[in-house]
Amino acid sequence: MKKYFFYIFLLFSLSIEAQTEPFKIVLDAGHGGKDPGKVHKKIYEKDIVLKIILLLGKELEKDPLFKVIYTRRDDHFIELYERGTIANKAKADLFVSVHCNSSPSKDAHGSESYVLGLHVNDINFEVAKEENQVIFLEKDYKERYAGYDINSPESFIGLSIMQEEYLEQSIQAAKRVQSSLAENTQRRDRGVKQAGFIVLHQTYMPALLIETGFLSNQEEREYLNSIAGQQQIAISIAKAIKNYYHWLKNNSQLSKEAAAAARGDMYYRIQIATSNKDLAAVPSNFKGLSPILKEKIGNAFRYYYGKETDLKKMENLLQIAKKKGFTDAFIVTFISGRRAN
Ligand SMILES: [Zn+2]
Structure with a gap:
């Protein structure tokens, strides 16, 4: 085998x-x-x-x-x-x-x-x-x-x-x-x-x-x-x-x-969760965090919080997400609308 x-x-x-x-x-x-x-x-x-x-x-x-x-x-x-x-x-x-x-x-x-x-x-x-x-x-x-x-x-x-x-x-x-x-x-x-x-x-x-x-x-x-x-x-x-x-x-x-950064075409989001459950992308489902974005990946869903071009600001948002209980949250880079890492 x-x-x-x-x-x-x-x-x-x-x-x-x-x-x-x-x-x-x-x-x-x-x-x-x-x-x-x-x-x-x-x-x-x-x-x-x-x-x-x-x-x-x-x-x-x-x-x-x-x-x-x-x-x-x-x-x-x-x-x-x-x-x-x-x-x-x-x-x-x-x-x-x-x-x-x-x-x-x-x-x-x-x-x-x-x-x-x-x-x-x-x-x-x-x-x-x-x-x-x-x-x-x-x-x-x-x-x-x-x-x-x-x-x-x-x-x-x-x-x-x-x-x-x-x-x-x-x-x-x-x-x-x-x-x-x-x-x-x-x-x-x-x-x-x-x-x-x-x-x-x-x-x-x-x-x-x-x-x-x-x-x-x-x-x-x-x-x-x-x-x-x-x-x-x-x-x-x-x-x-x-x-x-x-x-x-x-x-x-x-x-x-x-x-991409020079073109203003790069930004960051925070991935707070992946789940098989199709939740509405509303703050009430995510401990008040806003904005929330939902992305369908096969049969699962990824949920993101925030969108920033400035990495420093994103790091602050990451701390907020973690304090709210999303301890595994991490920053994801997007280039031209596509996830880069
Ligand atoms: Zn020559």
């Missing part, structure tokens, strides 16, 4: 497992085809980032929780807007664009991760501007990117608002990428930065762009160009994405509540 229950339980948990939608990640290898990206000593950014992306995808695909979608898997040119379209169509949960950096200073080294935002300083602006240059290789760039003036930091102010909704999550993902790269590759952590990358602006989901290292720095160029280096970077980013995924899962209930 025990065994039988165990199988029922197993079947049940398996079906739950199967229902879990995979977490979709769009992996975007920067540049490609006629756009080599940065070139130093015949080392092409487009080749290095593609190798990193393919290794990263392979690493993530080992876990069925993740579904990987690539913007390119070989060396061909792909427009910036098309990269965003791929991610939006797939309804991806995260967009990760991988690039290599370059600097007039040969000493500059280390990795940095960008989320869309205002260029806080000139250097960030220059990095974004370089990556944005690619639009000039596209046929219809004048119409397609009419809102952008890549030479003007101000032109991005209005445009960055559209990614605002995802900013916190993008930063959380970027932070994890940075600390994982620093820890696992033992290279300089240049931090999480904000700038106006067109490719990030095209997406409607948390999005980040990783400048994995500097091709202008000889040591780093050799590292980036080595299989060991590419593998190390890919594994570091994969670890960070997994970490972000778990953080997100734990926080989704909290963030749902925060969003």
Whole structure:
């Protein structure tokens, strides 16, 4: 008999497992085809980032929780807007664009991760501007990117608002990428930065762009160009994405509540009783408490007291209910009219 229950339980948990939608990640290898990206000593950014992306995808695909979608898997040119379209169509949960950096200073080294935002300083602006240059290789760039003036930091102010909704999550993902790269590759952590990358602006989901290292720095160029280096970077980013995924899962209930609270769409009630008896929701049936709400659940009924958006006020009402004799009463959260816990 025990065994039988165990199988029922197993079947049940398996079906739950199967229902879990995979977490979709769009992996975007920067540049490609006629756009080599940065070139130093015949080392092409487009080749290095593609190798990193393919290794990263392979690493993530080992876990069925993740579904990987690539913007390119070989060396061909792909427009910036098309990269965003791929991610939006797939309804991806995260967009990760991988690039290599370059600097007039040969000493500059280390990795940095960008989320869309205002260029806080000139250097960030220059990095974004370089990556944005690619639009000039596209046929219809004048119409397609009419809102952008890549030479003007101000032109991005209005445009960055559209990614605002995802900013916190993008930063959380970027932070994890940075600390994982620093820890696992033992290279300089240049931090999480904000700038106006067109490719990030095209997406409607948390999005980040990783400048994995500097091709202008000889040591780093050799590292980036080595299989060991590419593998190390890919594994570091994969670890960070997994970490972000778990953080997100734990926080989704909290963030749902925060969003509902911001919309004024969250409130509390106190559950004072459940019963098979169908009582009228009037104060006289509940020791004078008012207002009372009745909810039918299968063959039973739940009875609630009060409705408040302020948790402090609700805690006061809870004390009142307990004093009246409803000692097992507790606070229940409602989001958009539905019980959340
Ligand atoms: Zn690039």
